[in-house]
Amino acid sequence: MHYLLTDTLIAGLPLLPVVMGIYLVIRIRQDFDLTVDGSLTLGGAVAAVSLNHGLPVPVAIIAAIAAGMLAGLVTTTLHLAFRVPVILAGLVMSIGMRTLNLRVLGRPSTSLDAGAGLFGGLSGLAPTAHDWIVIAILAAFALVFLAGVSLLLLTEVGLALRATGVNVGMARAQGVDDRRSLALCLALANAGAGLSGALIVQSQGFADSSTGTGTLLAGIGAVLLGELVARPGSASRVGRVALSVLAGTVLYRAILVGALRAGLEATDLDGITALILVAAVAVNRYLPTLNKILPRPRSRAAPGARSSPPVRSTASRRPEPVAEEVG
Amino acid sequence: MLCLENIRLVHNPGTPTEVTALDGLDLHIPAGQFVTVVGSNGAGKSSLVNVVSGVHRPRSGRVIIDGRDVTRLPDHARAAWISRVFDNPLAGTAPELSLADNLALAMARGGRRRLRPALTRQRRELMRAQLATLGLGLENRLTDPVALFSAGQRQSVTMLMAGLTQPKLLLLDEHLAALDPRTRARVLELTVRMHDRLGCASLMITHSMRQAIDVGDRLLVMARGRVVFDAAGPDKTNLTPSDLVDIIAGLGDAPTDRQLLAG
Ligand SMILES: Nc1ncnc2c1ncn2[C@@H]1O[C@H](COP(=O)(O)OP(=O)(O)OP(=O)(O)O)[C@@H](O)[C@H]1O
Ligand SMILES: [Mg+2]
Numbered sequence: 001m002h003y004l005l006t007d008t009l010i011a012g013l014p015l016l017p018v019v020m021g022i023y024l025v026i027r028i029r030q031d032f033d034l035t036v037d038g039s040l041t042l043g044g045a046v047a048a049v050s051l052n053h054g055l056p057v058p059v060a061i062i063a064a065i066a067a068g069m070l071a072g073l074v075t076t077t078l079h080l081a082f083r084v085p086v087i088l089a090g091l092v093m094s095i096g097m098r099t100l101n102l103r104v105l106g107r108p109s110t111s112l113d114a115g116a117g118l119f120g121g122l123s124g125l126a127p128t129a130h131d132w133i134v135i136a137i138l139a140a141f142a143l144v145f146l147a148g149v150s151l152l153l154l155t156e157v158g159l160a161l162r163a164t165g166v167n168v169g170m171a172r173a174q175g176v177d178d179r180r181s182l183a184l185c186l187a188l189a190n191a192g193a194g195l196s197g198a199l200i201v202q203s204q205g206f207a208d209s210s211t212g213t214g215t216l217l218a219g220i221g222a223v224l225l226g227e228l229v230a231r232p233g234s235a236s237r238v239g240r241v242a243l244s245v246l247a248g249t250v251l252y253r254a255i256l257v258g259a260l261r262a263g264l265e266a267t268d269l270d271g272i273t274a275l276i277l278v279a280a281v282a283v284n285r286y287l288p289t290l291n292k293i294l295p296r297p298r299s300r301a302a303p304g305a306r307s308s309p310p311v312r313s314t315a316s317r318r319p320e321p322v323a324e325e326v327g
Numbered sequence: 328m329l330c331l332e333n334i335r336l337v338h339n340p341g342t343p344t345e346v347t348a349l350d351g352l353d354l355h356i357p358a359g360q361f362v363t364v365v366g367s368n369g370a371g372k373s374s375l376v377n378v379v380s381g382v383h384r385p386r387s388g389r390v391i392i393d394g395r396d397v398t399r400l401p402d403h404a405r406a407a408w409i410s411r412v413f414d415n416p417l418a419g420t421a422p423e424l425s426l427a428d429n430l431a432l433a434m435a436r437g438g439r440r441r442l443r444p445a446l447t448r449q450r451r452e453l454m455r456a457q458l459a460t461l462g463l464g465l466e467n468r469l470t471d472p473v474a475l476f477s478a479g480q481r482q483s484v485t486m487l488m489a490g491l492t493q494p495k496l497l498l499l500d501e502h503l504a505a506l507d508p509r510t511r512a513r514v515l516e517l518t519v520r521m522h523d524r525l526g527c528a529s530l531m532i533t534h535s536m537r538q539a540i541d542v543g544d545r546l547l548v549m550a551r552g553r554v555v556f557d558a559a560g561p562d563k564t565n566l567t568p569s570d571l572v573d574i575i576a577g578l579g580d581a582p583t584d585r586q587l588l589a590g
Pocket of ligand 1 (some may be wrong): 338339346347348366367368369370371372373374375
């Protein structure tokens with residue numbers, strides 16, 4: 001039981017930044033960005049290579065965040081310059097970045113040098129103490145990122161971002177440049193992915209060219225689970241959004257770790273992810289009925305928008321489960 | 328204030344569905360003037376509003392606001408000068424955001440959006456005071472998502488948002504169309520009050536001949552992408568709805584049922 005908890009936290013906390021980023025893209029902007037798969041790997045690769053070159057930990061982590069952010073801005077540029085949908089620009093990026101990531105790493109998998117990274121100095125400790133110190137450090141990074149993004153969403157800039165995802169015509173009429181909002185959203189999401197990659201690589205002790213594969217889907221699973229638990233509803237309730245991301249990520253990881261403990265193979269985890277997605281979508285679908293039983297209704301966009309495509313309701317844009325093989 | 332020079336706007340150019348929506352339109356509106364616009368469906372009224380607001384860029388001609396050529400500026404870059412209220416009451420607000428967030432978004436219109444809290448206690452106080460002037464009790468519902476409001480409440484909020492900054496120009500495209508008669512009268516009164524308070528120029532599109540005559544300083548009739556009739560002062564106040572219907576009918580454009588009924 002104890003290991004279930006520590007394993008869940010050690011595997012789950014590093015994912016918080018990227019899940020928050022994915023929440024921004026799919027729920028705040030109502031879009032999909034596959035770049036995060038590549039950015040997470042890239043962040044990990046950049047961190048590993050920097051650390052192995054003897055750079056200090058803060059530099060390695062900042063470099064990983066910057067690399068992810070840059071990838072997000074390239075996706076934004078592809079979208080704006082060639083007017084392709086964000087999902088397609090992200091798909092192209094995620095494929096292209098496989099090559100880039102191999103180039104950065106130099107080979108498919110690289111170990112961190114002994115003693116390198118955030119947790120390099122902890123090797124002499126007893127296992128339990130070691131685990132909890134790792135958890136504390138990971139939690140500090142993840143929660144600072146979560147809090148930072150939440151605070152940003154509460155500023156004038158963040159409010160503009162939230163508005164463009166709900167009613168872009170109205171946001172433009174209020175003077176919001178929605179291209180800038182998109183750039184901010186994708187930059188944040190992929191910066192989160194870069195940070196997640198750096199944290200994962202340092203807690204695992206190695207970087208792999210496929211670390212980030214399936215991140216978007218895993219993130220969607222975590223977001224859906226979080227919405228089931230915390231039900232943030234309106235994008236005006238930023239604190240609840242952060243809480244739902246936190247709960248969803250930990251719960252998602254707990255299910256996977258639990259499945260492993262129950263005797264399933266690592267190769268079964270993709271199937272579990274698919275099941276989580278299907279189950280979460282199914283429950284979300286019947287949430288209106290559930291809402292009659294449970295307190296605190298979700299807010300929905302008013303139906304019957306006459307001739308205004310910008311007015312969207314989140315309910316109609318739930319991501320469908322993707323039956324694609326991951327990993 | 329607003330100056331349109333020889334505006335030509337063509338939708339879907341080069342395709343079989345090509346439509347010339349504005350055809351060499353010239354218009355000058357001085358500061359502070361309240362202009363009403365009538366015309367049949369497809370006359371180009373909304374096109375006029377969209378060219379002024381920057382949603383559509385004209386194929387030729389110039390849009391000048393306050394002496395500045397804004398023809399090439401996109402709509403969001405013109406928001407400092409222009410406030411808009413749409414015909415669809417759902418279009419002017421973000422339904423999933425709270426009332427306070429919607430108002431805060433409008434308070435920063437035209438300025439630089441910064442990394443400072445969008446909602447402060449001072450701003451909430453200001454919002455409550457402003458909302459209280461609507462007399463709808465909305466001052467107690469700042470945290471409610473706007474999606475929970477009725478069409479009339481949402482349109483009133485949109486009107487209020489339009490006046491939270493100091494626009495030079497208020498664009499109203501049939502903003503009363505979807506409202507019931509009582510709400511319509513109330514929002515119209517709000518419109519006139521706001522125009523007087525802001526001292527801005529206003530351009531109000533309507534299908535009601537009565538409104539067009541009774542409200543504002545100047546009346547325009549549009550047909551086929553041009554202004555075909557332009558009256559102010561006693562010429563305007565002495566018009567009757569049937570005069571207007573005759574003008575529109577005389578152009579070969581069929582007045583809509585709505586116009587005939589509204590007359
Ligand atoms: N987005 C568009 N694409 C193609 N054609 C358009 C578009 N918008 C308007 N038009 C055409 O341009 C012409 C002028 O339309 P506009 O919407 O300006 O008319 P209107 O005077 O506002 O009419 P209504 O009273 O029905 O609102 C019409 O012939 C219309 O079909
Ligand atoms: Mg129109």
